[in-house]
Amino acid sequence: MEKIKIFTDSASDITYENEQKLDIEMLNFNIAMGDKSYVSRVDFNNEEFYKLMAGYDGIPTTSQVTAFDFQEMYEKLYKEGYTDLIGILINSEGSATYENSLMAYKLFMEDHPEAEGKFKVYSIDSRSYTGAYGYAVIEAAKMIGEGKTAEEIVAFARDWVNRCVIYFVPYTLKYASKSGRIPSAAAFVGDKLGIKPIMRIYDHVISTALTVRGEKRVVKKIAEKTIGDIEKGTPYMIVYGDNTEVRDQMADEMTRQLGYPPVDFYQIGAAIAINAGPTVTGVIFREKQK
Missing domain, CATH: 3.30.1180.10 (Hypothetical Protein Tm841; Chain: A;domain 3)
Incomplete structure (x- = not known):
């Protein structure tokens, strides 16, 4: 029987409430402002970040979610008994995050040959930003509760982001x-x-x-x-x-x-x-x- 988990990154801009209520796995981007580094959604909320921007003369920078971050998540969820992970992620043209998710799955399977056929990771390139894929994340998580299969959820998410x-x-x-x-x-x-x-x-x-x-x-x-x-x-x-x-x-x-x-x-x-x-x-x- 499938045990499905939805994951995404913080640029999807889903609310904290939906993240928790729908049990979505979140990977947060790191934000640098000069010599200070922050974790989005952890060290500040949106309003607090806007204030930080207003008081900073430069332009903040963001770093990709690394393959190591994804590997850690895959390891954790594999141990928790999940069979299917479905990730809907930031535009691959704007961040290496999506490619890192694929690399991490390849490395995970090399370390866990016994997971072949038992643990699948579907990474979906949203081709976009913010709620354009945040909506797909939320709806995909709801579909788990409705008893939809991983294949049905992946088909929905890909169709949405493509249009x-x-x-x-x-x-x-x-x-x-x-x-x-x-x-x-x-x-x-x-x-x-x-x-x-x-x-x-x-x-x-x-x-x-x-x-x-x-x-x-x-x-x-x-x-x-x-x-x-x-x-x-x-x-x-x-x-x-x-x-x-x-x-x-x-x-x-x-x-x-x-x-x-x-x-x-x-x-x-x-x-x-x-x-x-x-x-x-x-x-x-x-x-x-x-």
């Missing part, structure tokens, strides 16, 4: 320019002129979908762009940072235009905020087939 899109706006381009997401000159001009890029994350790639002049038009434009691309009747989520007023505006506008509310909200944690800045708004959704 998931994020449209979002960073309200300051400082962090995106310093992290290399947006050229520094373009970011400087954009901030001076009040131009906000609506960014699209899909299939490993972060690109600019369109630009908006002025903050007041941002929410409406994201909603319009999402409604043009969303698969009819499917759930969507709101992604946000340190501004709950903007979060609520985004939810209200989507509900007004689409006719039904978001199923969840994802507040960006440290791993995402260091690249986007603490103030963002956007929508996570399943794209219609073209």
